[in-house]
Amino acid sequence: MKNDPVSMRQALKELGLSTYEANCYLVLLTSLSPTATEISRLSGVPRQKIYEAMEKLHLLGLCSVKAGLIRRFEATPPAEAFAQLSEKLKKEATERIGKAQRMSEMATMLYESAKGGGDLMTQVEICKNRAQVRRTYYRLLDSARSEIVAFHKPPYVVHPHDLKQKKEALERGVDMRVIYETLPDSGKQRALEKEIKARSRVGEKSRLSGLLPMKLLVVDGACVLLALEHGTTGAPSFTSLAIRHQGLAKALSRSFEVYWSECGGKQRK
Incomplete structure (x- = not known):
């Protein structure tokens, strides 16, 4: 491997660093304990982005x-x-292989159950805009009688202070468990954890996880609301579907249980 800046920057990006993070790291390698201002000047990274990039490098163990x-x-x-970093990447690869299996x-279970389930499209509602997603979400919360499990990840469509419907569901005896995707921005993460504490006070059980595969709500093991991300460039884009199908709900509930078990050490009470 060449050790010129262009080749090293590309190699760092292939390891998962952003362009800003790679530029900052190259400055660190050739500078004696620089300040954030100096790193910004030498790397060309905007001043307002420096601390975010340096926090990521610190988390990866690349700087102190x-x-x-x-x-x-x-x-x-x-x-x-x-x-x-090599050990971290090996561990992540092993975990991803396990999740894929x-x-x-x-x-396979979903595929087999759908084969004998008739016309699945008669049980599917496509949510075409944010207002429709919110209406469907609140309708499902209101319909819950026994259990709700969910993946929550940004960008959020539902109002963050949706405690009224959740509190009413909990008062009906509904067991509610939610896994929240952690946020890379430390300020936003603190705000999220504050919101999670507010929800836990009304009875919601929650845990934090890394990257989640989708936005998901499963109600009473029968109804599903999911948002699938698509597109590889630009801002995230989602298609939301509300589906009444027990086979799908069962499969996605099992997926939720896997994540719930794996992030057990990050529980928020």
Whole structure:
């Protein structure tokens, strides 16, 4: 591998770093404990994006923060940093393979159940806009009698303070469990955790997870509302479907249980 900046930047991006993060890291390798302002000037990364990029590098173990009146950054010795990163990537790959195998089992069950379930399209409602998604979401909350499980991830369509319908469902004895996708922005993550605490006070059980596969709501093991992301460029775009189908609900509930078990250490009470 060439060690010129262009080749190194591309290699870092292939490891999962953004262009901004790669540029900042290259500055760290050739600078002596620079400040955020210095990193911004040398890397060309906008000042307002520096701390977000440096936080990611710190989380990956590629740099450390030096305490003092002025915050300075220092590259972790590369041999140590990339040994740790290699182990992290191996662990993530193993987890992804396991999830793919479990998804294969659940998809097979769904495929087989759909074969004998008649015309599935007669049980599908396509939600064409945000207002329709919100109406369907609240209607399903109001209809719940025993259990609700959900994946919540941005961008959010439903108002974040949707406690009225949730509280009413919980008062009816509905068991409600929600997995929230963690947010890369530390400020937004703190706001999310504050919101989760408010929901836990009305009885919602919640846990935090990394990247979730979809937005999902399963009600009483029979009704599903899911939003599937599509498109690879630009802002995320979703198609939302409300489906009444027990086979699909059962398969997606099993998927939820896998994630619920795996993020058990991140429970919020």
